[in-house]
Amino acid sequence: MPEGNVVVVGAGVVGLTTAFTLASEGFDVSVIDPFPGRGASFVAAGMIAPLTEAVHGEESLTELCAQGAALWPSFAKRLSEYSELDCGLEQTGTLVVAADNNDREILRSRIPTPALGTLGATWATAAEVRALEPLLASSVRGGFLATSDFQVDNRRLLASLMRALSNLQVSVVQSKVLSILSDNNQVKGVVTEDGVHHASHVVLCPGYDVARIEGLPTADRPVIRPVKGQILRLFQHDPLLRLRRTVRAMIAGSSIYLVPRESGQFVIGATVEEQGTSRVPTGGAILALLRDACLTVPSVAEAELLETGTGLRPATIDNAPIIGPSLLGGLIYAVGHYRHGVLLGPITAQSIAEIVRTGEVPVSIAPFQPGRFQRNG
Numbered sequence: 001m002p003e004g005n006v007v008v009v010g011a012g013v014v015g016l017t018t019a020f021t022l023a024s025e026g027f028d029v030s031v032i033d034p035f036p037g038r039g040a041s042f043v044a045a046g047m048i049a050p051l052t053e054a055v056h057g058e059e060s061l062t063e064l065c066a067q068g069a070a071l072w073p074s075f076a077k078r079l080s081e082y083s084e085l086d087c088g089l090e091q092t093g094t095l096v097v098a099a100d101n102n103d104r105e106i107l108r109s110r111i112p113t114p115a116l117g118t119l120g121a122t123w124a125t126a127a128e129v130r131a132l133e134p135l136l137a138s139s140v141r142g143g144f145l146a147t148s149d150f151q152v153d154n155r156r157l158l159a160s161l162m163r164a165l166s167n168l169q170v171s172v173v174q175s176k177v178l179s180i181l182s183d184n185n186q187v188k189g190v191v192t193e194d195g196v197h198h199a200s201h202v203v204l205c206p207g208y209d210v211a212r213i214e215g216l217p218t219a220d221r222p223v224i225r226p227v228k229g230q231i232l233r234l235f236q237h238d239p240l241l242r243l244r245r246t247v248r249a250m251i252a253g254s255s256i257y258l259v260p261r262e263s264g265q266f267v268i269g270a271t272v273e274e275q276g277t278s279r280v281p282t283g284g285a286i287l288a289l290l291r292d293a294c295l296t297v298p299s300v301a302e303a304e305l306l307e308t309g310t311g312l313r314p315a316t317i318d319n320a321p322i323i324g325p326s327l328l329g330g331l332i333y334a335v336g337h338y339r340h341g342v343l344l345g346p347i348t349a350q351s352i353a354e355i356v357r358t359g360e361v362p363v364s365i366a367p368f369q370p371g372r373f374q375r376n377g
């Protein structure tokens with residue numbers, strides 16, 4: 001077993017993938033979270049979408065997402081070996097469609113043809129996209145199939161990670177971390193509501209709430225804002241009315257997605273709202289999500305509404321995550337994964353394991369180092 005022990009703060013997808021990766025490499029790991037697996041990761045849609053969630057101007061993040069997505073199949077396989085559970089990885093691709101001619105132009109401008117070409121995709125006619133997904137509305141005006149983008153069932157993933165940790169004898173302590181314990185610029189552990197946990201390394205993955213933890217160095221203390229997302233979960237009883245793959249639609253200039261699960265459940269999402277820490281579900285958001293989903297796939301109107309959910313995405317100033325060592329020795333950050341926490345779970349975990357093992361920062365996460373905002377004023 002490698003020397004020292006690691007405390008992971010936060011049991012969302014980022015903390016759990018990190019704890020699992022470290023423990024499966026032989027590290028002595030424990031996880032601390034008052035509500036394991038119930039943060040934004042529980043609410044998320046589970047898309048692994050390096051292309052269809054890409055934003056102009058965020059090229060280094062897009063590159064990290066492409067590398068992160070590539071790790072998913074082997075990560076899911078390894079996780080199932082340790083957990084003896086299937087995390088619901090589906091690689092049937094994502095069908096992106098335009099609701100009308102205007103939306104088709106918006107889509108084409110956001111994802112230009114050369115970008116599609118590099119991913120082996122081409123623009124398809126309305127008839128071609130309906131051949132792939134017969135449940136689409138007759139008003140849909142073409143689109144493309146993004147084979148690069150797929151999905152995992154985020155709730156099955158969290159359950160698999162928790163089971164794998166249990167099988168690896170990792171303790172998950174239900175408590176809140178109040179502060180970082182340090183001496184002589186070196187981490188010594190954490191102070192929780194219930195006592196002190198000593199550690200040679202602390203990995204901080206508490207989602208949007210990192211600012212409440214005391215004892216972080218001012219020079220790299222992460223500034224994270226919560227970005228509210230409202231999302232719906234439904235069940236389609238009739239197997240003939242179930243989507244074959246994830247569908248994303250551009251509709252009246254807005255984007256919506258429908259993510260089907262193997263069970264017949266599906267997810268409709270999501271709003272992106274700068275509302276502080278409010279988690280209140282609103283009628284207007286639910287109305288807009290259902291309206292746009294029904295206009296894209298009319299049979300949604302027949303589905304049973306199971307749940308309205310609200311989550312807080314942890315976002316940084318540049319919308320890219322903070323992954324890397326703090327100036328405080330032994331402290332490592334993995335926060336601010338915003339829209340990509342599920343996608344980036346395995347690459348974040350792999351990078352952190354390398355930092356703990358070697359002290360070196362992997363090239364892939366070099367642009368995402370802590371303190372970059374403070375250094376840039």
Ligand SMILES: Cc1cc2nc3c(=O)[nH]c(=O)nc-3n(C[C@H](O)[C@H](O)[C@H](O)COP(=O)(O)OP(=O)(O)OC[C@H]3O[C@@H](n4cnc5c(N)ncnc54)[C@H](O)[C@@H]3O)c2cc1C
Pocket residue numbers: 009010011012013014015032033034035036037038039040041042043044045046047048049175176177178205206207208209210212213228229230231269270271310311312313314334335336337338339340341342343344
């Ligand atoms: C509606 C919606 C849809 C989304 N869809 C997708 C998607 O399709 N694909 C994708 O990749 N991403 C998606 N995301 C984003 C994704 O959910 C987040 O990026 C991801 O969940 C962040 O994971 P995390 O582990 O950092 O945070 P969280 O999942 O929020 O977990 C943080 C954990 O830390 C714990 N914690 C907080 N403070 C403390 C403390 N002081 N001590 C101990 N523990 C603490 C919390 O209890 C919580 O369990 C979506 C988000 C939303 C809201």
